[in-house]
Amino acid sequence: MTVEIKSKIVGYRIKQKEQPAAVPELQEENPLTVRIPSRPEGTLEAVSEKISYVGAEGRKKVYLLVSFMPVEGVLGGKRVVIERPVEFFFPSGQLSSEHQWITATMRSLSLAARGGYVTQAVADLRKVAWDKGLVRCGMNQWNKPMFHDSEVAAIAWSIQQILYRRGFLDADGNQVAVETLVERYAHRMTHGYAWHPPEEASETAQAEPTVTVTSAKKPKGEGPAVVGHCPECRGELIMMDGCPTCYAGCGWSKCG
Structure with a gap:
């Protein structure tokens, strides 16, 4: 294309080739602490478990439901996905306690899960004690009965076991590292099944003498x-x- 110049040339410069716009780096966002405003609509994967324990009022069996969902975040500049618990449901009418307090506790636990601090919330519930004696629920690594300070503590321990088998907590109820959670969710998406705790006994259990x-x-x-x-x-x-x-x-x- 020819351009006619009708005025005096006073200077010139060579037009540089335009550089592509830089891609902005993703801001770090830990998927463990990402706040979930509310329970999403639709269907969530859930684990339903029957819990059996023995306390002052004899043997009891209750049912507990824990829902899970994938949560996105950013680690090391890359988008990652983990699975987190987001909802706890304890059908009313199962215990002699006031139903309103059971419902309130499960709502609070669900809020803690969506707020990113469910591990601490469940650990605190395990510290609840009452004056009706110990409650037996579950077995330890040596296949011996476990005793808890209250029904609440027994149910909290059972919740920890659900989260452990799902790969969210370790065997002692501590939070699993987010990098490990990313690997476990990727494994599930690749192989079509979730991570399961190893069946091998711990070193402490192996060292326990036989009586x-x-x-x-x-x-x-x-x-x-x-x-x-x-x-x-x-x-x-x-x-x-x-x-x-x-x-x-x-x-x-x-x-x-």
């Missing part, structure tokens, strides 16, 4: 007095809150 019991009776002064044998597992019965209760771990109680 052989040679007598059905306990030495005098060691442990609670035996008042009979369990009709279900033939284990020893002890008096717990005035009621013969199985000490071996099956949970049978004469009072129900």
